[in-house]
Amino acid sequence: METVRTSILTGQLKGCRTILAFLVPILMACPVAAQNIRPYSGPIFDAHLHYNVEAVQPYPVTKVLGMMKDAGVAAIVANSRPNDGTKALAESKNELTKSGVQIIPFIRLYRNRDDYTNWFRDPTIYQMVENELAAGTAAGAYRGIGEFHLYESQDANGPVAKKIMQLAEARNLVILAHVDDAAIEMLYAHAPKARIIWAHTGISGVPASRVVELLVKYPTLIGELSYRPGLTDGDGLLSPEWKQVFLSHPDRFCLGSDTWTNGRWAAYGEIMAGYRVWLGDLPTAIARKIAWENAARLFGLP
């Protein structure tokens, strides 16, 4: 193990402090087999991030932006319960400049935990979305709506879910949806041209073949890969099945931290380091698409 560490550290990555900041958690976290590949070293777009109320005190804005910088995260989708967390990030001009992190603000549908299971039929949620859209943030207009959850597929047909999809389509807002494959179809039935980031790409274990079927059917669907079951094997490397999916559909996936609890914030560096390991198992150009370009393109970042 030491030999591998030494050879990596004295190889072509030597001298780059930023890369070393990525490598240390990778080397600490990953089994030996995963250390034999060269981790992806380019920028990451964290397309699924929450800065919820519970995180604010233990993880102040300066700290979280510093953690992102250390992990090589150069842009984030920010969506927080309540939306104050997103605004706090958007308003921290000096820290943003220092960290170099770009903020893409999303409207969260949740004022509190009760809203998770009722938003799709609650007209006051729709009103909140309209108010937030009108107000915007210090980082500019909101660019999307979500993450929202639908624990039952048929709730995608709730009246507020339908209106929100149609609003997103009309206003060119990206949707971040934690839903199953049946709900993806229902959401697109409401708004066929909407752009949807599919949070976790089917956390309930939707088969990879079904994921591919939906990607082919809905050209504006992008899969976000946090918590995706079956993605990696015990060594932290890609499973053969998912490696093939990425090679066949390199433009259709992105990464996210999903910092839904403070435990995820505590593991932020490790989560990104884990991504860098399996991305290193792909051709560099494809790794860069999944880590950065696909999400950057969605929001018009260079």
Ligand SMILES: [Zn+2]
């Ligand atoms: Zn989430």
